[in-house]
Amino acid sequence: MRIKILLTxxxxxxxxxGCKGAGILNGDNVLKSQNAITVTxxxxxxxTATVAVGDPLIFAWFxxxxxxxxxxxxxxxxxxxxxxxxxxxxxSVTFPAPGTYTAKTLDFAASASIAVVTK
Numbered sequence: 001m002r003i004k005i006l007l008t009x010x011x012x013x014x015x016x017x018g019c020k021g022a023g024i025l026n027g028d029n030v031l032k033s034q035n036a037i038t039v040t041x042x043x044x045x046x047x048t049a050t051v052a053v054g055d056p057l058i059f060a061w062f063x064x065x066x067x068x069x070x071x072x073x074x075x076x077x078x079x080x081x082x083x084x085x086x087x088x089x090x091x092s093v094t095f096p097a098p099g100t101y102t103a104k105t106l107d108f109a110a111s112a113s114i115a116v117v118t119k
Contacts, residue, residue, distance in 0.1 A: 035049070035051050035055060035056060035057050035058060036057070036058045036059075036060055037049055037057065037058070037059050037060070037103065037112055038059075038060050038061075038062040038063075039059055039060065039061045039062065039065075039069050039071060039105070040061075040062055040063045040065065041063070041064075041065050041066055041067070041069075041108075042108065042110065043110050044059075044071070044103060044104075044105065044110045044111065044112040046112070047110075047111065047112045047113065048112060048113050048114075048115075049112060049113075049114045049115070050114075050115045050116075050117060051095060051114065051115075051116055051117070052116070052117055052118070052119045053095055053096065053097060053098055053116055053117070053118055053119060054094060054095070054096075054119065055094065055095075055119075056092040056093065056094045057092065057093050057094075057095070057114060058090055058091070058092045059071055059083060059090065059091045059092070059093070059103070060089075060090050061086055061087060061088045061089055061090070065087040065088070066087075067087070067107070068085040068086055068087050068107075069085065069086070069087070069105055069106075069107055069108070070082060070083055070084070070085040070086075070105065070106040070107060071083040071091070071103055071104070071105055071106070072103070072104055072105075072106055073093050073101055073102070073103045073114070074101065074102050074104075075095070075099055075100065075101030075102065075114075075116070076097060076099040076100075076101075077096075077097065079095075079096070079097075079101065081093055082106070085107075095114075095116040097116070098116050098117055098118050099116055100113065100114070100115060100116075101113075101114040101115075101116060102114065
């Protein structure tokens with residue numbers, strides 16, 4: 001529930017700021033978002049992303065996942081966070097510092113490289 005409220009607030013803030021390409025994630029319908037990665041049964045898509053420090057990267061469980069998936073994001077300064085194991089829904093990560101981070105699934109071999117840049 002907190003993630004849905006956070007996502008709603010982020011979308012409202014992006015609209016208020018006139019942000020182009022912020023996108024909206026809604027269940028299985030992922031409208032284009034420059035800061036989103038979809039999680040499916042066999043992939044993280046896209047497998048590269050670029051976000052600014054302090055901006056969220058949204059992971060959206062998309063399609064007909066036949067089993068729950070968990071994503072782990074690691075990076076500089078011992079950064080290590082894990083999503084809940086889920087088949088649907090969204091989860092977001094906000095990065096505290098620039099650098100190269102890695103997202104990987106814990107139940108199958110998929111990964112994504114995330115470049116975090118200074119605003």
